[in-house]
Amino acid sequence: MEVYSPEGLRADGRRWNEVRNFKCHINTHQNSSDGSSYVEMGNTKVVCLVSGPMESPSSGRKPNSSSNLTVSISMPSFVSNSRKKFKKNDKRIQELCIFLVKTFEQIVIMKNYPRTIISISIVVLSQDGGLLPSCVNAITLALIDAGISMYDYVSSINVGLYDTTPLLDLNHLEENDLSFLTLGVVGKSEKISLLLLEDKLSLDNLEKLLAIGIVGCHRIRDIMDQEIRRHGNLRLSKITNK
Amino acid sequence: MDVISIIRPKVTGYDEEDSDVEMSDVEVNLDKDSGLKTDVVTPGELVTDDPIWMRGHGTYFLNEKTYSAVAGSILKVNRLLSVIPLRGRYQPETGDHIIGRIKEVGHKRWKVDIGGKQDAVLMLGSVNLPGGVLRRKSESDELQMRNFLKEGDLLNAEVQSLFQDGAASLHTRSLKYGKLRNGYFVKVPSSLIVRSKNHSHQLPGNISIILGVNGYIWISKNVSSNFDSTNSKTNKHEAKLVNHGKEYNPGQGTLSIPKLEESSWEIYSDKNDPDISESIRSTIARYVNCIKCLSHCEIGITEQRIVTAYEASMAYENAGSLIDVEVMENIGSDVINGEKMRGNG
Numbered sequence: 001m002e003v004y005s006p007e008g009l010r011a012d013g014r015r016w017n018e019v020r021n022f023k024c025h026i027n028t029h030q031n032s033s034d035g036s037s038y039v040e041m042g043n044t045k046v047v048c049l050v051s052g053p054m055e056s057p058s059s060g061r062k063p064n065s066s067s068n069l070t071v072s073i074s075m076p077s078f079v080s081n082s083r084k085k086f087k088k089n090d091k092r093i094q095e096l097c098i099f100l101v102k103t104f105e106q107i108v109i110m111k112n113y114p115r116t117i118i119s120i121s122i123v124v125l126s127q128d129g130g131l132l133p134s135c136v137n138a139i140t141l142a143l144i145d146a147g148i149s150m151y152d153y154v155s156s157i158n159v160g161l162y163d164t165t166p167l168l169d170l171n172h173l174e175e176n177d178l179s180f181l182t183l184g185v186v187g188k189s190e191k192i193s194l195l196l197l198e199d200k201l202s203l204d205n206l207e208k209l210l211a212i213g214i215v216g217c218h219r220i221r222d223i224m225d226q227e228i229r230r231h232g233n234l235r236l237s238k239i240t241n242k
Numbered sequence: 243m244d245v246i247s248i249i250r251p252k253v254t255g256y257d258e259e260d261s262d263v264e265m266s267d268v269e270v271n272l273d274k275d276s277g278l279k280t281d282v283v284t285p286g287e288l289v290t291d292d293p294i295w296m297r298g299h300g301t302y303f304l305n306e307k308t309y310s311a312v313a314g315s316i317l318k319v320n321r322l323l324s325v326i327p328l329r330g331r332y333q334p335e336t337g338d339h340i341i342g343r344i345k346e347v348g349h350k351r352w353k354v355d356i357g358g359k360q361d362a363v364l365m366l367g368s369v370n371l372p373g374g375v376l377r378r379k380s381e382s383d384e385l386q387m388r389n390f391l392k393e394g395d396l397l398n399a400e401v402q403s404l405f406q407d408g409a410a411s412l413h414t415r416s417l418k419y420g421k422l423r424n425g426y427f428v429k430v431p432s433s434l435i436v437r438s439k440n441h442s443h444q445l446p447g448n449i450s451i452i453l454g455v456n457g458y459i460w461i462s463k464n465v466s467s468n469f470d471s472t473n474s475k476t477n478k479h480e481a482k483l484v485n486h487g488k489e490y491n492p493g494q495g496t497l498s499i500p501k502l503e504e505s506s507w508e509i510y511s512d513k514n515d516p517d518i519s520e521s522i523r524s525t526i527a528r529y530v531n532c533i534k535c536l537s538h539c540e541i542g543i544t545e546q547r548i549v550t551a552y553e554a555s556m557a558y559e560n561a562g563s564l565i566d567v568e569v570m571e572n573i574g575s576d577v578i579n580g581e582k583m584r585g586n587g
Contacts, residue, residue, distance in 0.1 A: 015246070017245050017246060018245075018246045019245060019246070019247035022247055034329070034330075034331060052359075053331065053359040055355075055359075109311055113359065114407045115360060115407060116359050116360060144312070144313045145313075145329060146330065147312055147313075147327030147328065147330025147331070148312070148330075149300060149302070149311035150285050150286075150311060150312075151285070151309075151311065152286030152309075153284075153285060153286055168245060186286075215245045218245075219245045219247050223247065225284055228282070228284050229281075229282050229284065231328075232282030232284075232313055232328050233281060235328050235329075235540070236281070236282060236315060238540050238541070
């Protein structure tokens with residue numbers, strides 16, 4: 001299979017700088033959570049529910065130094081083609097959870113939420129590459145929907161390197177073939193809050209990847225912002241209606 | 243470097259606004275209401291770079307500039323600038339009439355779930371115990387706290403004060419507060435409850451309702467007790483609705499001390515009235531579903547609207563059919579249209 005053709009097209013017909021179809025909704029599960037979101041990046045589909053801030057179950061007993069943000073990811077066996085069973089304490093998934101907790105601890109204004117916990121649960125409906133980026137985007141939206149104060153959006157995307165060409169937003173097949181970088185960017189700035197590289201990459205290519213990745217994240221952020229505003233205006237119009 | 247993203251065309255006529263353009267207005271007409279953006283702000287958005295504003299909830303301050311921390315609308319009170327989130331958990335304020343559920347019995351206090359960020363605290367000293375207001379709390383009271391209120395009990399109370407971290411301290415030192423019986427509990431988003439002078443109302447059909455500011459609602463059989471409440475009807479409509487002589491208005495009655503003395507263990511009883519008729523039960527169910535309709539349509543919940551929704555719901559004979567999404571939306575639009583017709587929509 002050809003990852004990137006000489007004409008400049010990828011296997012799924014995108015160019016190097018094209019993001020997959022990005023679709024997002026917030027407030028999808030209004031009765032069962034404080035904040036919820038649904039994110040689709042191409043064929044990767046993720047639902048995120050946030051509950052909290054709420055009283056931590058062991059509060060008052062001892063000042064627990066551990067985080068008051070928890071993330072859990074559940075992957076049903078139908079998410080990928082191989083129908084593989086994912087255990088609850090799968091190493092890979094636990095690692096993802098830790099990345100997400102570390103990222104969002106910095107973004108949520110935790111000092112506003114003393115003695116409380118915020119629990120985030122993610123259900124992956126379909127996995128076609130870019131799992132971590134879609135989780136980051138889904139959590140950002142769900143936290144905003146829950147009315148939790150945070151410094152800014154975090155948007156995330158992955159960038160791979162084919163020869164010397166950076167490819168934006170890899171799908172599963174491309175992820176298998178290329179070495180890639182996942183990055184999360186704070187709002188419209190160039191601050192990187194999440195950077196993950198799991199294989200090798202030559203250093204002189206890094207800057208190129210970061211540059212296109214940041215621009216890609218900004219684009220994702222704009223789409224998310226648009227959805228939040230659309231939803232917000234809808235809500236506000238209903239309130240003035242009353 | 244350009245990034246192209248593939249998204250489906252938007253159907254809604256949303257046009258993206260350039261926030262920078264609007265921001266320049268802020269300095270020009272600060273005192274006018276139009277000075278700040280009126281539509282939704284999102285996290286990380288610059289609200290103002292003018293240092294004269296005090297920063298309230300939902301904002302943060304960085305490099306002399308105020309940014310929004312939540313998605314919501316801007317609220318200004320004098321020089322205080324805050325952003326009200328579109329959604330979020332209930333934030334208690336002193337004086338709120340709320341409904342809560344006992345979660346834990348602790349040392350001289352109850353922990354009460356009020357749907358907020360933290361559990362509220364109800365001190366043993368801030369409840370009325372059998373034997374009148376002037377009774378002193380003894381050690382034996384401390385030991386039998388579970389006889390008054392135990393885990394899972396519902397009560398209505400008032401927020402007495404707030405702690406440093408925003409947690410609430412409650413009190414029930416009035417006969418209108420206390421344990422709840424003979425009714426049904428519904429939960430709606432707290433943003434739908436409009437703060438008003440009165441949160442307990444009488445509804446047609448011999449039903450009373452308590453709209454807790456925290457979004458917890460209690461609908462119960464009207465307790466027709468043997469004293470006349472000395473309330474003054476401010477609402478004409480309300481006066482019209484209640485046309486039976488003796489009514490007990492939990493939110494409006496003021497009682498003399500002897501009456502209080504009479505209050506005994508009865509107020510902490512766990513027994514429902516034995517004679518709640520079938521019709522009362524189905525009326526309660528209908529009201530519950532009406533409230534769910536309003537909540538589904540995200541219409542603010544007021545006494546007037548509940549009554550309107552109830553009347554509209556009479557078109558459906560079976561109260562159970564009101565949970566159908568289509569029916570809920572019909573009733574929601576009926577309520578809105580009804581208000582428009584009356585000219586206060």
